[in-house]
Amino acid sequence: MEIDPRRLGFLLAVSRAGGVLAAADTLRISPSAVSQQIARLEAEAGVRVLDRQPTGATLTPAGKLLAETAERIESEVGETRRALAALEGDISGVVVVGAFQTAIRAVLVPLLAELEQTLPGVELVVHEVVEEHGRRALRRGELDLLVIEHDIAAPPAPQGTRDVPFLDEPWVVVLPATDPEPTSLLDLVDSTWLRPEPGGAADRAMARLATELSFTPRTVHRYLDFDVALSMVAAGLGNALLPSLALRRHLPENVQWAAMPGLGTRRLFIRHRATRNEPRAATLAVLEQMVAVAAGLEPT
Numbered sequence: 001m002e003i004d005p006r007r008l009g010f011l012l013a014v015s016r017a018g019g020v021l022a023a024a025d026t027l028r029i030s031p032s033a034v035s036q037q038i039a040r041l042e043a044e045a046g047v048r049v050l051d052r053q054p055t056g057a058t059l060t061p062a063g064k065l066l067a068e069t070a071e072r073i074e075s076e077v078g079e080t081r082r083a084l085a086a087l088e089g090d091i092s093g094v095v096v097v098g099a100f101q102t103a104i105r106a107v108l109v110p111l112l113a114e115l116e117q118t119l120p121g122v123e124l125v126v127h128e129v130v131e132e133h134g135r136r137a138l139r140r141g142e143l144d145l146l147v148i149e150h151d152i153a154a155p156p157a158p159q160g161t162r163d164v165p166f167l168d169e170p171w172v173v174v175l176p177a178t179d180p181e182p183t184s185l186l187d188l189v190d191s192t193w194l195r196p197e198p199g200g201a202a203d204r205a206m207a208r209l210a211t212e213l214s215f216t217p218r219t220v221h222r223y224l225d226f227d228v229a230l231s232m233v234a235a236g237l238g239n240a241l242l243p244s245l246a247l248r249r250h251l252p253e254n255v256q257w258a259a260m261p262g263l264g265t266r267r268l269f270i271r272h273r274a275t276r277n278e279p280r281a282a283t284l285a286v287l288e289q290m291v292a293v294a295a296g297l298e299p300t
Contacts, residue, residue, distance in 0.1 A: 092121030
């Protein structure tokens with residue numbers, strides 16, 4: 001059985017995109033071209049890799065196995081490419097950073113403006129990513145650095161990676177300006193809250209406060225974007241627990257915020273791969289500059 005490794009890339013695209021049509025759109029080729037490559041892969045491997053149904057195609061167990069192999073090959077090629085670049089010895093090359101909105105706005109955008117003077121040989125590429133997707137992209141070698149968030153406690157970094165402390169910022173409560181100014185967390189127990197993104201640091205912080213104060217937050221609306229949360233608060237739809245970085249822009253009218261004991265801290269880290277060949281000199285240089293920019297941020 002001889003399998004052309006190039007065909008595995010088509011199967012991996014189908015796996016990531018969720019179907020042949022979506023994979024074709026991602027690869028910018030016709031669906032028939034993807035189907036032909038998959039058919040040839042099945043002939044070479046002697047197994048079915050896709051379960052084709054009227055509603056779409058899903059990977060068979062054999063297809064999942066081959067897709068995992070394709071992902072490992074992709075990761076190895078990316079690591080080899082970075083190792084070859086490191087042989088040059090210069091601080092140069094492309095560094096891809098994945099981050100969320102607040103970190104991009106407060107740290108990466110200012111860093112991009114200064115990079116030509118501070119690191120002229122480095123090209124910084126910024127991707128706004130959901131952290132879960134960013135973790136996978138970092139493992140695959142699509143990102144060099146990833147900004148991650150925790151509520152107070154930070155678990156150990158996964159094997160083969162390292163987390164560098166980046167920024168600690170207090171949680172704050174944002175509420176309509178017409179509401180009475182709270183003096184303690186107990187003043188907010190009976191309030192209506194906006195529900196943050198499930199699984200994120202804000203969601204974990206809300207769960208922690210609910211446990212500590214022995215109350216069940218009354219929630220109606222849900223948000224993913226902090227700017228959306230601010231707009232909802234301005235409209236009187238509820239209170240929101242936000243990190244202080246979310247307030248570094250002009251606040252909407254009819255909004256106030258309060259910092260008080262007990263809210264805790266959102267902790268930001270920069271994660272990178274830690275292998276024999278990584279991080280590269282350029283990656284470390286960008287990481288150091290990100291930490292420096294964050295350290296220079298004025299309090300909200």
